[in-house]
Amino acid sequence: MRRINVAIAGLGRVGSQFLDALLSVRSDNVRVIAVAEPKEDLQSVKLAKEKGIAYFRDARSMLESLEDSIDVLFELTGDAVVKSDLHEILVKTGNKKTVIVPEPVAYLIWSLITEGAKEYPR
Template sequence: MRKINIAIAGLGRVGSQFLQALLAVNRDEVKVIAVAEPKEDLPSVKLAKEKGIAYFRDARDMLRALEDSIDILFDLTGDALIRSDLHDILMQTGNKKTVLVPEPVAYLIWVLITKSASEYPY
């Protein structure tokens, strides 16, 4: 059985809902292993910590620390600089395993796992 390790960068409006949806899937094959969010006082950060998910204040630090143990990194920060930096880190470290997923693809996955586009927290 293949296991997919997921990390989420950005736990704001979209990221927090996405985290909850992924946790609700509750499958052994899909595991959220880390999250990154600069605002540590958010309920979604507290939830992640309660679930034993590694927490980082910065997505770049998360990617550097976990390197290729992340299969999929959902970039839900909405920040073009962070997105560019994440790509740079992947190239600098030679990480060819981690897939960086932007928000439009996250939206597609949201629709598939929740069966509803109307619930997506734009």
């Protein structure tokens, strides 16, 4: 069985609820291995730490540290500079494994994992 290692950059309104939704999925195939959020006092950061998920204050350092052990990186920071920097890191390190998923695709996945039962946070 293939396991997908997921990381989330940004645990604000969207990212925190996305983390909750991913953690509620009952599957050994999907594992959240890391999160990045500069505001360490957020409840979503505390939850991630309680679940044994690696925590980083910066998405760039998360990607550089974990390199290609991340299969899917949900970029939910809303910061165009961070988004651009993440793509540059992939190129610089030659990481061809990690896929950076933008928010529109996260919305699609949200709809599938919540089966439309929860409204997407805005």
